[in-house]
Amino acid sequence: MDITHFTEEADELAEYKYKVLIYGNYTYRENLEADSLVVVLKNVIPYLTKRYSVHFTIVVPQSIKSLSFPNVDQVILKLPSYINTMRTHFDATRLLEIMNWREKDFDIIYTHLPEHTAQIANCVFNNTHFRPKIIGYSHWFEVPKNAPYEKTMLMAALAGVLEMDECGVNSNWLKQLVVAEAEKYLAKPLIDRLNKIIQPHYLGVDMTLDRSPNIKKKSVIFNHRPSSYTGWDWFCGVVDEIWKTRQDFTVYSTLAQVDRPWNQKITTKTREQYMETLASMQFGVGCFQNYSAWSISVTDGLSVNVPYLLPSGLCYPEMVPADYPYLYDNKEDFIKKFNEMLDNDQYIDTKDIAKSMIWENRIEHWFGGWDNVFNLKAMSDTDGVKKVTSLIRNHKYISKKDLLDKLGWGVHIKWTGYRNKLRENPDIKFTKHGYEWVGT
Numbered sequence: 001m002d003i004t005h006f007t008e009e010a011d012e013l014a015e016y017k018y019k020v021l022i023y024g025n026y027t028y029r030e031n032l033e034a035d036s037l038v039v040v041l042k043n044v045i046p047y048l049t050k051r052y053s054v055h056f057t058i059v060v061p062q063s064i065k066s067l068s069f070p071n072v073d074q075v076i077l078k079l080p081s082y083i084n085t086m087r088t089h090f091d092a093t094r095l096l097e098i099m100n101w102r103e104k105d106f107d108i109i110y111t112h113l114p115e116h117t118a119q120i121a122n123c124v125f126n127n128t129h130f131r132p133k134i135i136g137y138s139h140w141f142e143v144p145k146n147a148p149y150e151k152t153m154l155m156a157a158l159a160g161v162l163e164m165d166e167c168g169v170n171s172n173w174l175k176q177l178v179v180a181e182a183e184k185y186l187a188k189p190l191i192d193r194l195n196k197i198i199q200p201h202y203l204g205v206d207m208t209l210d211r212s213p214n215i216k217k218k219s220v221i222f223n224h225r226p227s228s229y230t231g232w233d234w235f236c237g238v239v240d241e242i243w244k245t246r247q248d249f250t251v252y253s254t255l256a257q258v259d260r261p262w263n264q265k266i267t268t269k270t271r272e273q274y275m276e277t278l279a280s281m282q283f284g285v286g287c288f289q290n291y292s293a294w295s296i297s298v299t300d301g302l303s304v305n306v307p308y309l310l311p312s313g314l315c316y317p318e319m320v321p322a323d324y325p326y327l328y329d330n331k332e333d334f335i336k337k338f339n340e341m342l343d344n345d346q347y348i349d350t351k352d353i354a355k356s357m358i359w360e361n362r363i364e365h366w367f368g369g370w371d372n373v374f375n376l377k378a379m380s381d382t383d384g385v386k387k388v389t390s391l392i393r394n395h396k397y398i399s400k401k402d403l404l405d406k407l408g409w410g411v412h413i414k415w416t417g418y419r420n421k422l423r424e425n426p427d428i429k430f431t432k433h434g435y436e437w438v439g440t
Helices: 003-013 029-034 036-051 083-088 092-099 114-127 154-161 172-182 188-197 232-245 271-279 296-303 331-343 351-355 359-363 383-395 400-407 415-422
Strands: 018-023 054-060 072-076 108-111 133-137 167-169 198-200 219-222 250-253 263-265 283-285 308-311 397-399 428-430 434-437
Touching (some): 018 114, 029 271, 083 114, 114 133, 114 154, 154 172, 154 188, 172 198, 188 198, 232 331, 296 308, 296 351, 383 415, 397 400, 400 434
Parallel strands (some): 018 054, 018 108, 219 283, 283 308
Antiparallel strands (some): 397 434, 428 434
């Protein structure tokens, strides 16, 4: 028995009132399952699936197991792995192949790469009959504090944000930073638009877990990338100073490696193993200097009740309560609190912090609660709408391709308004590639 055949047939007949294209920004190619966007999407997709009848098409550099949901198609779009080059490389030909406007529908584009969003909008609006709503998210903007390049893609990112109805960022701190950088180049009316479009979308954590009963004594976790913006070199220098006065601790690093007596590199093959390792740590550190995206590394640790020593600036005061005792102001304060945390077995309980960050609780507040995202503008009840409705009723089921062929409509007939009007008709069922009459 060909189970695949029946699965595909059921998918074709399933109701999908909305079709969403997700255009991604994947930076951690060594392990896409751990990429921050993948972590976000594997929580956002189930949440939206529970609330709306929606099908997702996700543009990915390769198949991603954790995004293999029944209502998700993954399509391959090759992008360069070097981050700045990836942001410059837009493949309009491949995007149009993916969208295949004569056979597929897309109501919403959810872009996580603002540097490509102006091109996406121009490509879609000028080469297809779609007029989708464009929304977005970005955890990273190339600004002087994080991008020591001769040239950056900031202006392209700003142009992309201005094409969106709303663009989420991980913190109010990041919003203010982006707007301040934009003020160097853009006139006040555009700055006012950016202030309305860019909104904090606080990221979440998985369901909180108990801390490991087997905590490694004097253990410190550095579970960030070994980059300048994460403060890895600064951290190494400071720990070298601490090591001169005491040699009773071990720093465990998950992505970084350095030849120091205090460092031990750990490798985990699955997220479950990674979380178990985090849960066994005495405390973690964050050493970001001038820029920080919302640190999923930190929230991972908080979710297993591990406290973190964090900078008192950047986005971190937004991550923890106002009375959180482990925020440091400078190197001297870091050393003082680092030693205190090593010597103190009684730590602040982070469970309440993590509970406030549960993914579903976070996601439900994005985009003003999402209903506005899925409230799509319909056209009036025209003769064209009546003609489309009649064709669907007469055929009982008709694919989009056949429907357009019978109508004789090409790219210049703007289809989105018709589709949004058809959605109001309870006798019409939207399927993956067509329309079914379910009325009498």
